[in-house]
Amino acid sequence: MQKLARFSRLFPLLLPVFSLAGCNMVVMSPSGDIANQQRDLILVSTVLMLLIIIPVLFLTLFFAWRYRHSNTKATYAPDWHHSTRLEIVIWSAPLAIVMALGAVTWISTHKLDPYRPLDRLDAARAIPAETKPLTVEVVALDWKWLFFYPDLGIATVNELAAPVDVPINFKITSSSMMNSFYIPALAGQIYAMPGMQTKLHAVINKEGTFDGFSANYSGDGFSHMRFKFHGLTQQGFDEWVGRVKTQGTALNRDAYLKLEKPSEKEPVRYYASAEKGLYEAILNLCATPGKMCMSEMMHIDMMGGGGKESAENRQKLEYDNRRTGNNEAAPGATFPATGTSAHSADEPAGTEKSGAAPAEGDMKGMNMHDGHSMPGMDHGNGDPAPAQLNN
Template identity: 80%
Template sequence: MKFSRLLSVLPLLFLAGCNMVVMAPSGDIAVQQRDLIVISTVLMLLIIIPVIFLTLLFAWRYRHSNTAATYAPEWHHSTRLEIVIWAAPLAIIIALGAVTWISTHKLDPYRPLDRLDAARAIPADTKPLTVEVVALDWKWLFFYPELGIATVNELAAPVDMPINFKITASSVMNSFYIPALAGQIYAMPGMETKLHAVINKEGEYEGFSANYSGSGFSHMRFKFHGLTREGFDAWVAKVKEQGTMLNRDAYLKLEKPSEKEPVRYYAGADADLYDAILNMCATPGKMCMNEMMHIDMTGGGGKESAENRDKLQYDNRHADEGIVAPAATVPATGAPARSEPAKSSDGNSMQHDMPGMQGMPGMDMQHDGHSMPGMNNGADPAPAQLNNNN
């Protein structure tokens, strides 16, 4: 008897060593996410528990050995039972959907905070702390652009101060996650995601990558310190005192894959280094992604050269025939422009009159009402000259 009791208590002993940080967070966003989990679970249990209970009850009540139970093999319908079966789950689904819809918008990671916690709004003169996060292989790099410092595998923020995270990655996708602060947000190369959060209690919290990214993934962890304003100022002073300079060369060395990277401090960092990492051009001489996209948006690299080349080829091709390209032959859009119809040697105009091909020079032409297909075949942007010997 004592042995069976010990076995029943054993699972609780194992659970005692677990840190249920998700259910006991220290940041307001994580608290609201915890509440959403609890509400959703309770709503679903409202139907799950009765179903389990009734399943066991029916199995016992209508067992084969219970001859006192009602036996109705021809029974097939009950309106009252159908109403209960369908109305209860429908009500729960509606309630769950409403809660989820509201929470999805309210807890949008891109949405700036509107409160410090359930009882306090953000003071009007509060300036958020901006932190730029870079997921490297296999470590975390944090920039504090307003303070001019950077750290590796250590993050700190004052209690009750909104934090604006800007998150990206250098090579592969990771997931930035501090369970006590807020939910996980993906870090992707060439893209920037955002997270707004606040820590409400002092303490040291665990942060890590929640997305597998290679052999060093299990050690891709960091410490997040929730500090008082005075404690945060002292931490910043320590970083500036002990740190070195993070320039392009130092970053390129840091970017190389490494495991179990120790905490590092940088007293200063290149002002444009995070933007270079985000645009995948930290390596000197490499074109930045935003520059490349700007070129694509304006029509692509070398477009003007290509237009000039096409015009030159056209002029050379027709130089022996004495044909001069119309001024609008090569417009800014790169497409041949429609010019006036060409004239034959007797001055009669030749009009393009092929069904469905109007406005396309060089296709089938008519002269004196006679169709002349295939004279140009669409190869040249201007119609060819013809001699009329009729």
């Protein structure tokens, strides 16, 4: 009974330990080089911060005990107010920690930029010159994941595979709402957004089956938006590709539109072939037949707006009518043709009316949408969006 009573007193202290029994420590024990570097960054940052936290906690307890009311030996100095040495310690130690954290953050932010191509397989091996990266195009659907392998001509749903020690170039987008593509054993999470393309470069260094999921809440089926990522040998990956091509069906535009509809707990699916350009259509929000692609809209905006060609034709007709004495105005025409002067036939050359349309050369240099774009993201054409579109 005494042992039982002693254990009952210790049990509340053991509860935090028991609560960790079901935790998956994959973030602190990953299988990919990028995730390993991110793990190291977490450890370094934590240690640097503990250099301040631990002494503060210790000194708090020490001062409470040392200067307790019952300790008559403690020095009592009610008029004390300043110590230069103590001030130096109080300010220099945190300043040094902040500088160290800033340096670590600056270096790691650039080194672990998800858009930056890999320069090594792991800490001990560089990427061989003959290595060809594996390209995977990722689409977040409601509520499932669609993966394209453009170099292999296949696609899968809720299953991803890659050979060990081969760089993977992910291109990531979404069909309708924001999600987050996350394989903890491989690399950190990257957001998937409709009409945008984000990127991730990573490599898996160990064989195994790892969990992948959406780390951003996106509706009713979010909790089941999971998939398996298989790290395979090159021979195992070739066999997996062969299985997909043997067991899979064709993924065309019609099949995709059916797949795109919201569904939960979607099983793994294989597609032996994928329609060329389907990923680009999803990225440009024009997978539905007859819908204008976002890249086309951007091109029209860059050229001066929709209907520019028709407006120029009306302006030219209006100008020709003036020269020939025809009083019939072209519908909607208010200015002469681009690049011409707004004077009538009997006006001397060089006289222009106010409000004339600028010449075509004057349109050069104008910015699209005030020249703003979201940094770190790709737009409809899959290339990084420039800050300004000149000339």
